[in-house]
Amino acid sequence: MIAHVVLYRYPESMSETDRARFRDELAEATRRTGVVERFTAGRHVPLPADDAATESLYSVAARWEFTDLEQLRAFSVHPAMSDVVDVWVRRLGIGVAFANTADEQEIRT
Template sequence: MIAHVVLYRYPETMSETDRERFRKELAEATRSTGVVERFTAGRHVPLPADDAATESLYSVAARWEFTDLEQLRAFSVHPAMSGVVDAWVRRLGIGVAFANTADEEHEVWT
């Protein structure tokens, strides 16, 4: 299993209506690719410790899971996902951070 994790940081000027539209369009684009095994996304849950690292805070964390690297590659160039990136991330300046991991690299804590 390959996981693709993206953190999105909304610009302060982005309205709540646009934030909701972005999340909805991200989910719709994900479905339309037809290559994602599992998708989850959620808003940041604020904690008091956040005040010490505001430059490291992101608005939404999204995680896509794929059976193999070829699915992730197909996803990353799919027109639906490119459309979301062009319309939202590039146009509005939504900040992003990425990480890709494979199951065999995960450390399991018990």
């Protein structure tokens, strides 16, 4: 399994309506690609410790899972995802951080 994780940071000026629209459009674009095995996204849950690292906080974490690297590659160049990036991330200045991971080790607690 290959996971693509993206953290999104909303600009302070972004309205709650636009934040909800972004999340909805991200989910719809994901569906339109037809290559994602699983998609989850959630808003940041604030904790008291956040105050010590405000520059490292993001608004939303999204995770896409793929069977193989070819699916991730197809997803990354799909026009539906490009449109979301162009409209929301570039135009509105939503900050992003990325990580692509392959299952190497399962941690049990």
